[in-house]
Amino acid sequence: MAYSAKIGPSILSSDLSCLGSECVRMMESGADYLHLDVMDGHFVPNITFGHPMVECLRKSVGQDPFFDMHMMVSRPEQWVKPMAAAGANQYTFHIETTTNPGNLIKEIRESGMKVGLAIKPATTVEELAPWANHIDMALVMTVEPGFGGQKFMDDMMPKAGANMIVSGSAVIGSDDPRSVIALLRTVVAEAIQKRSLDR
Numbered sequence: 001m002a003y004s005a006k007i008g009p010s011i012l013s014s015d016l017s018c019l020g021s022e023c024v025r026m027m028e029s030g031a032d033y034l035h036l037d038v039m040d041g042h043f044v045p046n047i048t049f050g051h052p053m054v055e056c057l058r059k060s061v062g063q064d065p066f067f068d069m070h071m072m073v074s075r076p077e078q079w080v081k082p083m084a085a086a087g088a089n090q091y092t093f094h095i096e097t098t099t100n101p102g103n104l105i106k107e108i109r110e111s112g113m114k115v116g117l118a119i120k121p122a123t124t125v126e127e128l129a130p131w132a133n134h135i136d137m138a139l140v141m142t143v144e145p146g147f148g149g150q151k152f153m154d155d156m157m158p159k160a161g162a163n164m165i166v167s168g169s170a171v172i173g174s175d176d177p178r179s180v181i182a183l184l185r186t187v188v189a190e191a192i193q194k195r196s197l198d199r
């Protein structure tokens with residue numbers, strides 16, 4: 001059986017004044033999808049951009065790149081429809097930010113997007129587990145949300161078993177992002193294979 005992993009560069013560490021060309025550079029370097037970090041200054045102590053920027057990006061890069069919106073915002077319900085209209089493919093919200101994940105999942109699907117569910121380092125996978133069959137992707141954070149380039153939290157490893165990897169500064173900051181993406185993909189695919197053989 002062939003084991004594969006998907007790599008989604010986070011554009012957080014890129015030159016945000018050149019976001020369109022940075023996204024194209026990542027896709028041309030072999031990225032499987034793009035992880036777009038949306039921050040509102042409330043859920044996290046940082047601000048990035050919102051749906052108007054996503055709409056411009058979509059026009060600039062075309063229909064093909066898959067946009068996974070990592071919504072680090074305090075009211076994720078508010079941005080579902082605007083993000084769908086702007087051209088987002090997946091809406092990944094934080095379980096810590098809503099009292100009604102089921103309703104939000106329904107709204108996201110009705111808007112035509114896939115559903116991602118994220119947890120901060122302090123949140124257990126048990127809180128995520130009841131929604132596992134209702135979502136397309138679980139995002140287990142290995143840094144505190146808000147900033148790229150932080151130290152990887154090794155103690156998050158028991159929560160993971162990942163087949164999709166978000167990597168920002170290591171990919172964006174490299175002179176050779178193609179090699180970094182390929183290396184990440186190979187290492188993760190081999191780990192998945194080993195894990196399945198160990199079972």
Ligand SMILES: O=C(CO)[C@H](O)[C@H](O)COP(=O)(O)O
Pocket residue numbers: 010011012013035037070143144145146147148149150166167168169170
């Ligand atoms: O979600 C994020 C921060 O909130 C970033 O997307 C994530 O941390 C990836 O960036 P890096 O690899 O530089 O840590």
